[in-house]
Amino acid sequence: MASIGESVGSTPARDALTRARQRAMLVPDCVVEARRIANTVIAGWHGRRRRGIGENFWQFRPYAEGESIARIDWRRSARDxxxxxxDREWEAAHTVWLWADLSPSMTYKSRFGTVSKESRALVLMLALAEILxxxxxxxxxxxxxxxxxxxxxxERLATALIHAPDTQGLPDTRMIRGASDIVLIxxxxxxxxxxxxNIGPLARRGLRGHLIEVYDPAEEDFPYSGRTEFSDPETGAKLTFGRAETVREDYRRIWFARREALGDHLRHLGWNFVPHSTGALASQALIAVHAYLSGQPTAPARKERT
Incomplete structure:
Protein backbone atom coordinates (compact mmCIF):
# COMPACT_ATOMS: atom_id res chain seq x y z
CA MET A 1 0.00 0.00 0.00
CA ALA A 2 2.82 2.45 0.74
CA SER A 3 5.08 4.05 -1.81
CA ILE A 4 7.93 1.73 -2.75
CA GLY A 5 10.94 2.80 -4.75
CA GLU A 6 11.97 0.87 -7.84
CA SER A 7 15.03 -1.33 -7.41
CA VAL A 8 17.97 -0.71 -9.72
CA GLY A 9 19.10 -3.62 -11.85
CA SER A 10 16.32 -5.81 -10.54
CA THR A 11 15.71 -9.21 -12.16
CA PRO A 12 13.33 -12.02 -11.14
CA ALA A 13 16.23 -14.28 -10.15
CA ARG A 14 17.92 -11.54 -8.12
CA ASP A 15 14.63 -10.59 -6.45
CA ALA A 16 13.97 -14.23 -5.52
CA LEU A 17 17.46 -14.55 -4.02
CA THR A 18 16.99 -11.34 -2.03
CA ARG A 19 13.64 -12.55 -0.71
CA ALA A 20 15.15 -15.89 0.29
CA ARG A 21 17.93 -14.15 2.22
CA GLN A 22 15.46 -11.83 3.93
CA ARG A 23 13.31 -14.75 5.05
CA ALA A 24 16.35 -16.69 6.26
CA MET A 25 17.18 -13.72 8.50
CA LEU A 26 13.58 -13.29 9.63
CA VAL A 27 12.63 -16.88 10.54
CA PRO A 28 14.94 -17.39 13.58
CA ASP A 29 13.52 -14.33 15.33
CA CYS A 30 10.01 -15.51 14.45
CA VAL A 31 10.72 -18.89 16.07
CA VAL A 32 11.74 -17.20 19.32
CA GLU A 33 8.68 -14.93 19.30
CA ALA A 34 6.40 -17.82 18.38
CA ARG A 35 7.61 -19.91 21.31
CA ARG A 36 7.15 -16.98 23.70
CA ILE A 37 3.57 -16.39 22.53
CA ALA A 38 2.77 -20.10 22.53
CA ASN A 39 3.84 -20.33 26.17
CA THR A 40 1.33 -17.62 27.10
CA VAL A 41 -1.51 -19.52 25.41
CA ILE A 42 -0.56 -23.14 26.11
CA ALA A 43 -2.10 -23.12 29.60
CA GLY A 44 -5.54 -22.83 28.03
CA TRP A 45 -5.07 -25.72 25.61
CA HIS A 46 -7.06 -28.79 26.60
CA GLY A 47 -6.92 -30.89 23.47
CA ARG A 48 -10.15 -31.91 21.76
CA ARG A 49 -11.81 -33.06 24.98
CA ARG A 50 -13.77 -36.02 23.69
CA ARG A 51 -13.88 -39.55 24.99
CA GLY A 52 -12.14 -42.39 23.22
CA ILE A 53 -9.03 -44.56 23.31
CA GLY A 54 -6.31 -43.06 25.46
CA GLU A 55 -4.49 -43.15 28.76
CA ASN A 56 -5.58 -39.86 30.34
CA PHE A 57 -8.64 -39.76 32.59
CA TRP A 58 -11.35 -37.40 31.32
CA GLN A 59 -14.49 -37.78 33.43
CA PHE A 60 -16.84 -40.04 35.35
CA ARG A 61 -20.31 -40.43 33.87
CA PRO A 62 -23.37 -42.53 34.77
CA TYR A 63 -23.37 -46.10 33.48
CA ALA A 64 -25.79 -46.62 30.56
CA GLU A 65 -27.70 -49.85 30.09
CA GLY A 66 -26.10 -52.06 27.47
CA GLU A 67 -22.51 -50.95 28.15
CA SER A 68 -19.90 -53.50 29.16
CA ILE A 69 -19.84 -54.11 32.92
CA ALA A 70 -16.05 -54.17 32.68
CA ARG A 71 -16.12 -50.40 32.09
CA ILE A 72 -17.72 -49.66 35.48
CA ASP A 73 -15.48 -47.95 38.01
CA TRP A 74 -16.52 -49.80 41.15
CA ARG A 75 -14.54 -47.60 43.55
CA ARG A 76 -16.32 -44.44 42.34
CA SER A 77 -19.68 -46.26 42.22
CA ALA A 78 -19.28 -47.38 45.83
CA ARG A 79 -19.56 -43.77 47.03
CA ASP A 80 -23.31 -43.62 46.31
CA ASP A 87 -14.05 -42.16 30.42
CA ARG A 88 -10.64 -41.58 28.92
CA GLU A 89 -9.79 -38.71 26.60
CA TRP A 90 -9.38 -39.34 22.89
CA GLU A 91 -5.69 -39.19 22.03
CA ALA A 92 -5.53 -40.18 18.37
CA ALA A 93 -3.27 -37.77 16.51
CA HIS A 94 -5.09 -35.34 14.22
CA THR A 95 -3.48 -33.72 11.18
CA VAL A 96 -3.43 -29.94 11.01
CA TRP A 97 -2.03 -28.28 7.90
CA LEU A 98 -0.55 -24.80 8.36
CA TRP A 99 0.18 -22.40 5.51
CA ALA A 100 1.37 -18.79 5.38
CA ASP A 101 1.38 -16.53 2.34
CA LEU A 102 5.02 -15.75 1.41
CA SER A 103 4.27 -13.49 -1.55
CA PRO A 104 5.91 -10.04 -1.84
CA SER A 105 2.74 -8.21 -0.69
CA MET A 106 3.27 -9.71 2.78
CA THR A 107 6.52 -7.77 3.28
CA TYR A 108 4.56 -4.52 3.71
CA LYS A 109 4.88 -2.61 6.99
CA SER A 110 3.74 0.95 7.62
CA ARG A 111 4.77 3.14 10.53
CA PHE A 112 1.47 2.17 12.19
CA GLY A 113 2.22 -1.55 12.31
CA THR A 114 4.60 -3.16 14.78
CA VAL A 115 5.91 -5.78 12.31
CA SER A 116 5.51 -6.71 8.66
CA LYS A 117 2.58 -8.85 7.62
CA GLU A 118 5.00 -11.64 6.71
CA SER A 119 6.64 -11.59 10.13
CA ARG A 120 3.28 -11.76 11.90
CA ALA A 121 2.04 -14.57 9.63
CA LEU A 122 5.17 -16.63 10.30
CA VAL A 123 4.91 -16.08 14.06
CA LEU A 124 1.28 -17.18 14.10
CA MET A 125 2.07 -20.22 11.97
CA LEU A 126 5.02 -21.33 14.11
CA ALA A 127 3.23 -20.62 17.38
CA LEU A 128 0.32 -22.80 16.26
CA ALA A 129 2.79 -25.52 15.28
CA GLU A 130 4.36 -25.30 18.73
CA ILE A 131 1.05 -25.58 20.58
CA LEU A 132 -0.34 -28.34 18.39
CA GLU A 155 11.62 -26.00 14.43
CA ARG A 156 11.37 -28.44 11.53
CA LEU A 157 8.73 -26.28 9.90
CA ALA A 158 10.88 -23.18 10.36
CA THR A 159 13.82 -24.90 8.64
CA ALA A 160 11.58 -25.91 5.74
CA LEU A 161 10.23 -22.37 5.41
CA ILE A 162 13.73 -20.91 5.06
CA HIS A 163 14.15 -22.89 1.85
CA ALA A 164 10.57 -22.45 0.59
CA PRO A 165 9.92 -20.47 -2.59
CA ASP A 166 7.67 -17.41 -2.69
CA THR A 167 4.03 -18.37 -3.05
CA GLN A 168 1.44 -17.12 -5.49
CA GLY A 169 -2.17 -17.81 -4.56
CA LEU A 170 -3.40 -20.58 -2.30
CA PRO A 171 -1.29 -23.72 -1.77
CA ASP A 172 -1.60 -26.96 -3.70
CA THR A 173 -3.60 -29.28 -1.40
CA ARG A 174 -3.82 -32.38 -3.60
CA MET A 175 -1.56 -34.25 -1.16
CA ILE A 176 -4.09 -33.83 1.68
CA ARG A 177 -6.11 -36.99 2.25
CA GLY A 178 -8.98 -37.56 4.65
CA ALA A 179 -10.54 -35.19 7.15
CA SER A 180 -8.02 -32.62 8.38
CA ASP A 181 -7.85 -29.05 9.58
CA ILE A 182 -6.12 -26.41 7.49
CA VAL A 183 -5.12 -22.96 8.71
CA LEU A 184 -4.46 -20.39 5.98
CA ILE A 185 -2.67 -17.16 6.97
CA ASN A 198 -10.25 -21.98 -4.82
CA ILE A 199 -11.45 -22.45 -1.24
CA GLY A 200 -14.85 -23.96 -2.11
CA PRO A 201 -13.42 -27.26 -3.41
CA LEU A 202 -11.35 -27.64 -0.22
CA ALA A 203 -14.46 -27.37 1.93
CA ARG A 204 -16.34 -29.85 -0.26
CA ARG A 205 -13.49 -32.34 0.22
CA GLY A 206 -14.14 -32.26 3.95
CA LEU A 207 -11.29 -29.98 5.03
CA ARG A 208 -12.14 -27.99 8.14
CA GLY A 209 -10.73 -24.53 7.46
CA HIS A 210 -9.59 -21.54 9.46
CA LEU A 211 -8.50 -18.37 7.66
CA ILE A 212 -6.50 -15.58 9.35
CA GLU A 213 -6.51 -12.30 7.43
CA VAL A 214 -3.36 -10.38 8.41
CA TYR A 215 -3.44 -6.67 7.60
CA ASP A 216 -1.45 -3.55 8.42
CA PRO A 217 -3.36 -0.79 10.24
CA ALA A 218 -2.65 1.61 7.36
CA GLU A 219 -4.34 -0.78 4.93
CA GLU A 220 -7.54 -0.50 6.91
CA ASP A 221 -7.42 3.15 8.05
CA PHE A 222 -5.88 4.73 4.92
CA PRO A 223 -4.16 7.55 6.88
CA TYR A 224 -2.71 9.28 3.82
CA SER A 225 -3.05 12.86 2.66
CA GLY A 226 -1.57 15.06 -0.04
CA ARG A 227 0.21 13.71 -3.08
CA THR A 228 0.85 10.00 -2.50
CA GLU A 229 2.18 7.31 -4.80
CA PHE A 230 1.20 3.68 -4.21
CA SER A 231 3.09 0.76 -5.71
CA ASP A 232 2.06 -2.87 -6.05
CA PRO A 233 4.99 -4.94 -4.68
CA GLU A 234 4.06 -7.89 -6.90
CA THR A 235 3.39 -6.27 -10.28
CA GLY A 236 5.20 -2.94 -9.90
CA ALA A 237 2.05 -1.07 -11.00
CA LYS A 238 1.80 2.45 -9.59
CA LEU A 239 -1.11 4.69 -8.69
CA THR A 240 -0.75 8.37 -7.70
CA PHE A 241 -3.29 10.57 -5.93
CA GLY A 242 -2.87 14.32 -5.82
CA ARG A 243 -4.95 14.50 -2.63
CA ALA A 244 -5.13 11.03 -1.11
CA GLU A 245 -7.48 12.13 1.68
CA THR A 246 -10.30 12.68 -0.83
CA VAL A 247 -10.61 8.93 -1.54
CA ARG A 248 -10.35 7.76 2.08
CA GLU A 249 -14.06 7.14 2.68
CA ASP A 250 -14.58 5.34 -0.63
CA TYR A 251 -11.49 3.23 0.02
CA ARG A 252 -12.63 2.23 3.51
CA ARG A 253 -16.12 1.39 2.27
CA ILE A 254 -14.68 -0.95 -0.34
CA TRP A 255 -12.19 -2.40 2.15
CA PHE A 256 -14.85 -3.37 4.70
CA ALA A 257 -17.24 -4.61 2.01
CA ARG A 258 -14.51 -6.95 0.72
CA ARG A 259 -13.83 -8.28 4.23
CA GLU A 260 -17.51 -8.81 5.00
CA ALA A 261 -18.04 -10.63 1.71
CA LEU A 262 -15.07 -12.91 2.37
CA GLY A 263 -16.20 -13.63 5.93
CA ASP A 264 -19.76 -14.38 4.82
CA HIS A 265 -18.56 -16.77 2.11
CA LEU A 266 -16.31 -18.63 4.55
CA ARG A 267 -18.97 -18.95 7.25
CA HIS A 268 -21.39 -20.29 4.63
CA LEU A 269 -18.89 -23.10 3.99
CA GLY A 270 -18.51 -23.75 7.71
CA TRP A 271 -15.03 -22.23 7.85
CA ASN A 272 -13.77 -19.78 10.45
CA PHE A 273 -12.57 -16.26 9.64
CA VAL A 274 -10.26 -14.23 11.91
CA PRO A 275 -9.21 -10.70 10.80
CA HIS A 276 -5.99 -9.67 12.55
CA SER A 277 -4.06 -6.39 12.56
CA THR A 278 -0.28 -6.26 12.87
CA GLY A 279 -0.89 -3.41 15.31
CA ALA A 280 -2.57 -5.86 17.73
CA LEU A 281 -1.03 -8.60 19.86
CA ALA A 282 -0.32 -11.82 18.00
CA SER A 283 -1.79 -13.77 20.91
CA GLN A 284 -5.26 -12.40 20.11
CA ALA A 285 -5.42 -14.20 16.76
CA LEU A 286 -3.70 -17.25 18.19
CA ILE A 287 -6.24 -17.61 20.98
CA ALA A 288 -9.16 -17.25 18.55
CA VAL A 289 -7.87 -19.92 16.14
CA HIS A 290 -6.76 -22.21 18.94
CA ALA A 291 -10.31 -22.05 20.33
CA TYR A 292 -11.75 -23.05 16.96
CA LEU A 293 -9.29 -25.92 16.64
CA SER A 294 -10.15 -27.20 20.11
CA GLY A 295 -13.85 -27.16 19.28
CA GLN A 296 -14.64 -24.27 21.62
CA PRO A 297 -15.09 -21.24 19.30
CA THR A 298 -15.54 -17.79 20.74
CA ALA A 299 -17.31 -15.07 18.81
CA PRO A 300 -14.71 -12.44 17.81
CA ALA A 301 -15.63 -8.88 18.62
CA ARG A 302 -16.43 -6.73 15.65
CA LYS A 303 -13.95 -3.95 15.04
CA GLU A 304 -15.49 -0.51 15.32
CA ARG A 305 -15.22 1.59 12.19
CA THR A 306 -13.80 5.00 12.83
Whole structure:
Protein backbone atom coordinates (compact mmCIF):
# COMPACT_ATOMS: atom_id res chain seq x y z
CA MET A 1 0.00 0.00 0.00
CA ALA A 2 2.82 2.45 0.74
CA SER A 3 5.08 4.05 -1.81
CA ILE A 4 7.93 1.73 -2.75
CA GLY A 5 10.94 2.80 -4.75
CA GLU A 6 11.97 0.87 -7.84
CA SER A 7 15.03 -1.33 -7.41
CA VAL A 8 17.97 -0.71 -9.72
CA GLY A 9 19.10 -3.62 -11.85
CA SER A 10 16.32 -5.81 -10.54
CA THR A 11 15.71 -9.21 -12.16
CA PRO A 12 13.33 -12.02 -11.14
CA ALA A 13 16.23 -14.28 -10.15
CA ARG A 14 17.92 -11.54 -8.12
CA ASP A 15 14.63 -10.59 -6.45
CA ALA A 16 13.97 -14.23 -5.52
CA LEU A 17 17.46 -14.55 -4.02
CA THR A 18 16.99 -11.34 -2.03
CA ARG A 19 13.64 -12.55 -0.71
CA ALA A 20 15.15 -15.89 0.29
CA ARG A 21 17.93 -14.15 2.22
CA GLN A 22 15.46 -11.83 3.93
CA ARG A 23 13.31 -14.75 5.05
CA ALA A 24 16.35 -16.69 6.26
CA MET A 25 17.18 -13.72 8.50
CA LEU A 26 13.58 -13.29 9.63
CA VAL A 27 12.63 -16.88 10.54
CA PRO A 28 14.94 -17.39 13.58
CA ASP A 29 13.52 -14.33 15.33
CA CYS A 30 10.01 -15.51 14.45
CA VAL A 31 10.72 -18.89 16.07
CA VAL A 32 11.74 -17.20 19.32
CA GLU A 33 8.68 -14.93 19.30
CA ALA A 34 6.40 -17.82 18.38
CA ARG A 35 7.61 -19.91 21.31
CA ARG A 36 7.15 -16.98 23.70
CA ILE A 37 3.57 -16.39 22.53
CA ALA A 38 2.77 -20.10 22.53
CA ASN A 39 3.84 -20.33 26.17
CA THR A 40 1.33 -17.62 27.10
CA VAL A 41 -1.51 -19.52 25.41
CA ILE A 42 -0.56 -23.14 26.11
CA ALA A 43 -2.10 -23.12 29.60
CA GLY A 44 -5.54 -22.83 28.03
CA TRP A 45 -5.07 -25.72 25.61
CA HIS A 46 -7.06 -28.79 26.60
CA GLY A 47 -6.92 -30.89 23.47
CA ARG A 48 -10.15 -31.91 21.76
CA ARG A 49 -11.81 -33.06 24.98
CA ARG A 50 -13.77 -36.02 23.69
CA ARG A 51 -13.88 -39.55 24.99
CA GLY A 52 -12.14 -42.39 23.22
CA ILE A 53 -9.03 -44.56 23.31
CA GLY A 54 -6.31 -43.06 25.46
CA GLU A 55 -4.49 -43.15 28.76
CA ASN A 56 -5.58 -39.86 30.34
CA PHE A 57 -8.64 -39.76 32.59
CA TRP A 58 -11.35 -37.40 31.32
CA GLN A 59 -14.49 -37.78 33.43
CA PHE A 60 -16.84 -40.04 35.35
CA ARG A 61 -20.31 -40.43 33.87
CA PRO A 62 -23.37 -42.53 34.77
CA TYR A 63 -23.37 -46.10 33.48
CA ALA A 64 -25.79 -46.62 30.56
CA GLU A 65 -27.70 -49.85 30.09
CA GLY A 66 -26.10 -52.06 27.47
CA GLU A 67 -22.51 -50.95 28.15
CA SER A 68 -19.90 -53.50 29.16
CA ILE A 69 -19.84 -54.11 32.92
CA ALA A 70 -16.05 -54.17 32.68
CA ARG A 71 -16.12 -50.40 32.09
CA ILE A 72 -17.72 -49.66 35.48
CA ASP A 73 -15.48 -47.95 38.01
CA TRP A 74 -16.52 -49.80 41.15
CA ARG A 75 -14.54 -47.60 43.55
CA ARG A 76 -16.32 -44.44 42.34
CA SER A 77 -19.68 -46.26 42.22
CA ALA A 78 -19.28 -47.38 45.83
CA ARG A 79 -19.56 -43.77 47.03
CA ASP A 80 -23.31 -43.62 46.31
CA UNK A 81 -26.15 -45.64 44.83
CA UNK A 82 -25.23 -45.09 41.16
CA UNK A 83 -22.92 -46.89 38.75
CA UNK A 84 -20.24 -44.81 37.04
CA UNK A 85 -18.03 -45.36 34.01
CA UNK A 86 -14.53 -43.91 33.79
CA ASP A 87 -14.05 -42.16 30.42
CA ARG A 88 -10.64 -41.58 28.92
CA GLU A 89 -9.79 -38.71 26.60
CA TRP A 90 -9.38 -39.34 22.89
CA GLU A 91 -5.69 -39.19 22.03
CA ALA A 92 -5.53 -40.18 18.37
CA ALA A 93 -3.27 -37.77 16.51
CA HIS A 94 -5.09 -35.34 14.22
CA THR A 95 -3.48 -33.72 11.18
CA VAL A 96 -3.43 -29.94 11.01
CA TRP A 97 -2.03 -28.28 7.90
CA LEU A 98 -0.55 -24.80 8.36
CA TRP A 99 0.18 -22.40 5.51
CA ALA A 100 1.37 -18.79 5.38
CA ASP A 101 1.38 -16.53 2.34
CA LEU A 102 5.02 -15.75 1.41
CA SER A 103 4.27 -13.49 -1.55
CA PRO A 104 5.91 -10.04 -1.84
CA SER A 105 2.74 -8.21 -0.69
CA MET A 106 3.27 -9.71 2.78
CA THR A 107 6.52 -7.77 3.28
CA TYR A 108 4.56 -4.52 3.71
CA LYS A 109 4.88 -2.61 6.99
CA SER A 110 3.74 0.95 7.62
CA ARG A 111 4.77 3.14 10.53
CA PHE A 112 1.47 2.17 12.19
CA GLY A 113 2.22 -1.55 12.31
CA THR A 114 4.60 -3.16 14.78
CA VAL A 115 5.91 -5.78 12.31
CA SER A 116 5.51 -6.71 8.66
CA LYS A 117 2.58 -8.85 7.62
CA GLU A 118 5.00 -11.64 6.71
CA SER A 119 6.64 -11.59 10.13
CA ARG A 120 3.28 -11.76 11.90
CA ALA A 121 2.04 -14.57 9.63
CA LEU A 122 5.17 -16.63 10.30
CA VAL A 123 4.91 -16.08 14.06
CA LEU A 124 1.28 -17.18 14.10
CA MET A 125 2.07 -20.22 11.97
CA LEU A 126 5.02 -21.33 14.11
CA ALA A 127 3.23 -20.62 17.38
CA LEU A 128 0.32 -22.80 16.26
CA ALA A 129 2.79 -25.52 15.28
CA GLU A 130 4.36 -25.30 18.73
CA ILE A 131 1.05 -25.58 20.58
CA LEU A 132 -0.34 -28.34 18.39
CA UNK A 133 2.89 -30.35 18.52
CA UNK A 134 2.82 -30.27 22.32
CA UNK A 135 -0.71 -31.68 22.12
CA UNK A 136 0.47 -34.61 20.02
CA UNK A 137 -1.05 -33.45 16.73
CA UNK A 138 0.51 -34.09 13.33
CA UNK A 139 1.71 -30.86 11.69
CA UNK A 140 2.20 -30.35 7.97
CA UNK A 141 2.59 -27.52 5.47
CA UNK A 142 1.23 -28.04 1.92
CA UNK A 143 4.05 -28.30 -0.58
CA UNK A 144 6.69 -27.55 2.06
CA UNK A 145 6.61 -30.20 4.80
CA UNK A 146 4.89 -33.57 5.13
CA UNK A 147 2.91 -34.05 8.37
CA UNK A 148 5.02 -35.00 11.39
CA UNK A 149 4.11 -35.83 14.97
CA UNK A 150 7.09 -34.53 16.90
CA UNK A 151 7.76 -32.13 19.74
CA UNK A 152 10.17 -30.18 17.50
CA UNK A 153 7.64 -29.80 14.66
CA UNK A 154 7.84 -25.98 14.86
CA GLU A 155 11.62 -26.00 14.43
CA ARG A 156 11.37 -28.44 11.53
CA LEU A 157 8.73 -26.28 9.90
CA ALA A 158 10.88 -23.18 10.36
CA THR A 159 13.82 -24.90 8.64
CA ALA A 160 11.58 -25.91 5.74
CA LEU A 161 10.23 -22.37 5.41
CA ILE A 162 13.73 -20.91 5.06
CA HIS A 163 14.15 -22.89 1.85
CA ALA A 164 10.57 -22.45 0.59
CA PRO A 165 9.92 -20.47 -2.59
CA ASP A 166 7.67 -17.41 -2.69
CA THR A 167 4.03 -18.37 -3.05
CA GLN A 168 1.44 -17.12 -5.49
CA GLY A 169 -2.17 -17.81 -4.56
CA LEU A 170 -3.40 -20.58 -2.30
CA PRO A 171 -1.29 -23.72 -1.77
CA ASP A 172 -1.60 -26.96 -3.70
CA THR A 173 -3.60 -29.28 -1.40
CA ARG A 174 -3.82 -32.38 -3.60
CA MET A 175 -1.56 -34.25 -1.16
CA ILE A 176 -4.09 -33.83 1.68
CA ARG A 177 -6.11 -36.99 2.25
CA GLY A 178 -8.98 -37.56 4.65
CA ALA A 179 -10.54 -35.19 7.15
CA SER A 180 -8.02 -32.62 8.38
CA ASP A 181 -7.85 -29.05 9.58
CA ILE A 182 -6.12 -26.41 7.49
CA VAL A 183 -5.12 -22.96 8.71
CA LEU A 184 -4.46 -20.39 5.98
CA ILE A 185 -2.67 -17.16 6.97
CA UNK A 186 -2.24 -14.23 4.59
CA UNK A 187 -3.58 -10.84 3.52
CA UNK A 188 -6.05 -12.35 0.98
CA UNK A 189 -6.29 -9.14 -1.07
CA UNK A 190 -7.53 -10.99 -4.13
CA UNK A 191 -11.13 -10.67 -5.23
CA UNK A 192 -13.33 -12.61 -2.71
CA UNK A 193 -15.13 -14.45 -5.51
CA UNK A 194 -11.81 -15.63 -6.95
CA UNK A 195 -10.64 -16.76 -3.53
CA UNK A 196 -13.82 -18.71 -2.95
CA UNK A 197 -13.43 -20.48 -6.30
CA ASN A 198 -10.25 -21.98 -4.82
CA ILE A 199 -11.45 -22.45 -1.24
CA GLY A 200 -14.85 -23.96 -2.11
CA PRO A 201 -13.42 -27.26 -3.41
CA LEU A 202 -11.35 -27.64 -0.22
CA ALA A 203 -14.46 -27.37 1.93
CA ARG A 204 -16.34 -29.85 -0.26
CA ARG A 205 -13.49 -32.34 0.22
CA GLY A 206 -14.14 -32.26 3.95
CA LEU A 207 -11.29 -29.98 5.03
CA ARG A 208 -12.14 -27.99 8.14
CA GLY A 209 -10.73 -24.53 7.46
CA HIS A 210 -9.59 -21.54 9.46
CA LEU A 211 -8.50 -18.37 7.66
CA ILE A 212 -6.50 -15.58 9.35
CA GLU A 213 -6.51 -12.30 7.43
CA VAL A 214 -3.36 -10.38 8.41
CA TYR A 215 -3.44 -6.67 7.60
CA ASP A 216 -1.45 -3.55 8.42
CA PRO A 217 -3.36 -0.79 10.24
CA ALA A 218 -2.65 1.61 7.36
CA GLU A 219 -4.34 -0.78 4.93
CA GLU A 220 -7.54 -0.50 6.91
CA ASP A 221 -7.42 3.15 8.05
CA PHE A 222 -5.88 4.73 4.92
CA PRO A 223 -4.16 7.55 6.88
CA TYR A 224 -2.71 9.28 3.82
CA SER A 225 -3.05 12.86 2.66
CA GLY A 226 -1.57 15.06 -0.04
CA ARG A 227 0.21 13.71 -3.08
CA THR A 228 0.85 10.00 -2.50
CA GLU A 229 2.18 7.31 -4.80
CA PHE A 230 1.20 3.68 -4.21
CA SER A 231 3.09 0.76 -5.71
CA ASP A 232 2.06 -2.87 -6.05
CA PRO A 233 4.99 -4.94 -4.68
CA GLU A 234 4.06 -7.89 -6.90
CA THR A 235 3.39 -6.27 -10.28
CA GLY A 236 5.20 -2.94 -9.90
CA ALA A 237 2.05 -1.07 -11.00
CA LYS A 238 1.80 2.45 -9.59
CA LEU A 239 -1.11 4.69 -8.69
CA THR A 240 -0.75 8.37 -7.70
CA PHE A 241 -3.29 10.57 -5.93
CA GLY A 242 -2.87 14.32 -5.82
CA ARG A 243 -4.95 14.50 -2.63
CA ALA A 244 -5.13 11.03 -1.11
CA GLU A 245 -7.48 12.13 1.68
CA THR A 246 -10.30 12.68 -0.83
CA VAL A 247 -10.61 8.93 -1.54
CA ARG A 248 -10.35 7.76 2.08
CA GLU A 249 -14.06 7.14 2.68
CA ASP A 250 -14.58 5.34 -0.63
CA TYR A 251 -11.49 3.23 0.02
CA ARG A 252 -12.63 2.23 3.51
CA ARG A 253 -16.12 1.39 2.27
CA ILE A 254 -14.68 -0.95 -0.34
CA TRP A 255 -12.19 -2.40 2.15
CA PHE A 256 -14.85 -3.37 4.70
CA ALA A 257 -17.24 -4.61 2.01
CA ARG A 258 -14.51 -6.95 0.72
CA ARG A 259 -13.83 -8.28 4.23
CA GLU A 260 -17.51 -8.81 5.00
CA ALA A 261 -18.04 -10.63 1.71
CA LEU A 262 -15.07 -12.91 2.37
CA GLY A 263 -16.20 -13.63 5.93
CA ASP A 264 -19.76 -14.38 4.82
CA HIS A 265 -18.56 -16.77 2.11
CA LEU A 266 -16.31 -18.63 4.55
CA ARG A 267 -18.97 -18.95 7.25
CA HIS A 268 -21.39 -20.29 4.63
CA LEU A 269 -18.89 -23.10 3.99
CA GLY A 270 -18.51 -23.75 7.71
CA TRP A 271 -15.03 -22.23 7.85
CA ASN A 272 -13.77 -19.78 10.45
CA PHE A 273 -12.57 -16.26 9.64
CA VAL A 274 -10.26 -14.23 11.91
CA PRO A 275 -9.21 -10.70 10.80
CA HIS A 276 -5.99 -9.67 12.55
CA SER A 277 -4.06 -6.39 12.56
CA THR A 278 -0.28 -6.26 12.87
CA GLY A 279 -0.89 -3.41 15.31
CA ALA A 280 -2.57 -5.86 17.73
CA LEU A 281 -1.03 -8.60 19.86
CA ALA A 282 -0.32 -11.82 18.00
CA SER A 283 -1.79 -13.77 20.91
CA GLN A 284 -5.26 -12.40 20.11
CA ALA A 285 -5.42 -14.20 16.76
CA LEU A 286 -3.70 -17.25 18.19
CA ILE A 287 -6.24 -17.61 20.98
CA ALA A 288 -9.16 -17.25 18.55
CA VAL A 289 -7.87 -19.92 16.14
CA HIS A 290 -6.76 -22.21 18.94
CA ALA A 291 -10.31 -22.05 20.33
CA TYR A 292 -11.75 -23.05 16.96
CA LEU A 293 -9.29 -25.92 16.64
CA SER A 294 -10.15 -27.20 20.11
CA GLY A 295 -13.85 -27.16 19.28
CA GLN A 296 -14.64 -24.27 21.62
CA PRO A 297 -15.09 -21.24 19.30
CA THR A 298 -15.54 -17.79 20.74
CA ALA A 299 -17.31 -15.07 18.81
CA PRO A 300 -14.71 -12.44 17.81
CA ALA A 301 -15.63 -8.88 18.62
CA ARG A 302 -16.43 -6.73 15.65
CA LYS A 303 -13.95 -3.95 15.04
CA GLU A 304 -15.49 -0.51 15.32
CA ARG A 305 -15.22 1.59 12.19
CA THR A 306 -13.80 5.00 12.83
Missing amino acids: DHLYVR ARSGERIGCPGIMEPVAARNAA GDFLDDPDLLME
